[in-house]
Amino acid sequence: MTSLLLYQRIAEQLAEDIRSGVYLPGERVPSVRKLSQQLKVSHATVLQAYANLEDQGMIRARPQSGFYVHHTPALTAPTPDIALVESPALITRSSIINQVLSESRREGLIPLGAAVPHVDYLPVRALHQQLSKVTRFQSPRAFSYMFSPGYEPLRRQVAIRMRDAGVVVGPDEVVITHGCVDALQMSLRVLTRPGDLIATESPSYYGLLQLADLLGLKVIEIPCDPDTGLSLEALQLAASQWPIKALVLTARLSNPLGGSMPDQRQKQLLKLAAHFDIQIVEDDIYGELMFESGPIRALKSNDHEGRVTYCSSFSKTLSPGVRIGWILPGRYREEIQRLQTFSTHSACSVTQMGVAAYLENGGYDRHLRFIRQEYRKNLSAFQLAVQRYFPEGTQMTRPTGGFILWVSLPARINTKDLHTLALQQGISIAPGLIFSNTEQFNHCVRLNCGLPWSVGTERALETLGKLAAQLCREAA
Numbered sequence: 001m002t003s004l005l006l007y008q009r010i011a012e013q014l015a016e017d018i019r020s021g022v023y024l025p026g027e028r029v030p031s032v033r034k035l036s037q038q039l040k041v042s043h044a045t046v047l048q049a050y051a052n053l054e055d056q057g058m059i060r061a062r063p064q065s066g067f068y069v070h071h072t073p074a075l076t077a078p079t080p081d082i083a084l085v086e087s088p089a090l091i092t093r094s095s096i097i098n099q100v101l102s103e104s105r106r107e108g109l110i111p112l113g114a115a116v117p118h119v120d121y122l123p124v125r126a127l128h129q130q131l132s133k134v135t136r137f138q139s140p141r142a143f144s145y146m147f148s149p150g151y152e153p154l155r156r157q158v159a160i161r162m163r164d165a166g167v168v169v170g171p172d173e174v175v176i177t178h179g180c181v182d183a184l185q186m187s188l189r190v191l192t193r194p195g196d197l198i199a200t201e202s203p204s205y206y207g208l209l210q211l212a213d214l215l216g217l218k219v220i221e222i223p224c225d226p227d228t229g230l231s232l233e234a235l236q237l238a239a240s241q242w243p244i245k246a247l248v249l250t251a252r253l254s255n256p257l258g259g260s261m262p263d264q265r266q267k268q269l270l271k272l273a274a275h276f277d278i279q280i281v282e283d284d285i286y287g288e289l290m291f292e293s294g295p296i297r298a299l300k301s302n303d304h305e306g307r308v309t310y311c312s313s314f315s316k317t318l319s320p321g322v323r324i325g326w327i328l329p330g331r332y333r334e335e336i337q338r339l340q341t342f343s344t345h346s347a348c349s350v351t352q353m354g355v356a357a358y359l360e361n362g363g364y365d366r367h368l369r370f371i372r373q374e375y376r377k378n379l380s381a382f383q384l385a386v387q388r389y390f391p392e393g394t395q396m397t398r399p400t401g402g403f404i405l406w407v408s409l410p411a412r413i414n415t416k417d418l419h420t421l422a423l424q425q426g427i428s429i430a431p432g433l434i435f436s437n438t439e440q441f442n443h444c445v446r447l448n449c450g451l452p453w454s455v456g457t458e459r460a461l462e463t464l465g466k467l468a469a470q471l472c473r474e475a476a
Helices: 003-019 032-039 043-055 094-104 124-137 152-165 179-191 206-214 232-241 263-276 330-341 349-360 364-389 415-424 455-475
Strands: 059-062 066-069 175-177 197-202 218-225 244-249 279-283 308-313 325-328 404-408 444-448
Touching: 003 043, 032 043, 043 059, 043 066, 043 364, 094 206, 094 415, 124 349, 152 175, 152 325, 152 349, 175 179, 175 330, 179 206, 179 244, 179 279, 179 308, 179 325, 179 330, 197 206, 197 232, 206 218, 218 232, 232 244, 232 263, 263 279, 308 330, 364 404, 364 455, 415 444, 415 455
Parallel strands: 197 218, 197 244, 244 279, 279 308
Antiparallel strands: 059 066, 175 325, 308 325, 404 444
């Protein structure tokens, strides 16, 4: 039996012991030395098993003390209801979205709105070191134009990373972009024309709604389940009534619901898309933040007809400021490269070379493991605080990765009003109205859990809960 299977068996046995009450919340599990002696295995094997249990959120390491069973009180708040299908329409929310985003960028706010990871969760020092080396030792190339499809060593590293998503591609199949939105806009510009109809998830990432407005596209919103993602039944119903040209979705950790589409439903979706000849644009920007690696891979991994154009970036894992994303354009590679060549050329040369050097140097997987653990803890803390401080009747999602939480307040509360009141208290939130072209989510809010948990964070959530209760009483 391989060491990999051995550490998994040890982790499974300990997990079962924790579930059955052998080890209670807050109690210390056997030390690495003791368990290695008991099972006659190496310290490294036990450490692997404990790392696996940490990734599952079952134990926590305490410095110079050992490993302890993690205590997480039960969540009793239900998950939000699924949305309804409404007719296709041009986007009318761009001005409201711009207003909300502008208000939320004020200095000094507690940033519970924008889905941006805190600087403590970014490998700033390591990136700075690599960027310094690039500018010092490769300055002629670093300060020259970089043309499509981008820096070859970076494309090679991206191709390697794609294996973890279940997608096998070569460097020549990767095009580097100015972040994920740039990849999305190029995909839609190639796949559609003004006046075409595209389908999106509901609720949807507000940046996609703004992009559809800029491109003159009509949008039909397809309801999503908070756990399993896009409703295939609703998509089939919509596609049988209207000529959907393309579908834009996030199969792993959708924004803002955080749902992920299981492998079997992914395959059903691809069959449905083939039947109605719908092209798919996959936004996988949160894919590397799944708490459990393996069970759900990218939709592109099941695509055997070249129907899926895959887009992602390092904005949620390395840094939003480096603006490095990529696209797997498949059959549209020549069109994408031509479009990029005569518009943006490619992403910044210095940052492409710096990110490539960071990835080549190793440590990225260790960094991912760290932030996944932190985001799991943060999400748990936010969920419990929402459950404690928000009004009765509040619902929330149960994401299996990432750092965003979707909260549904009692229907009589308008979270645009909550947004205004929160700003007066120095708190920024993302109200539900910016995630849809309909009125269905005006009582919802997306919270950013990508900042360290602290007394200040908890107080901000307590304040939000009080403001929501105030609005609830006024609307009664």
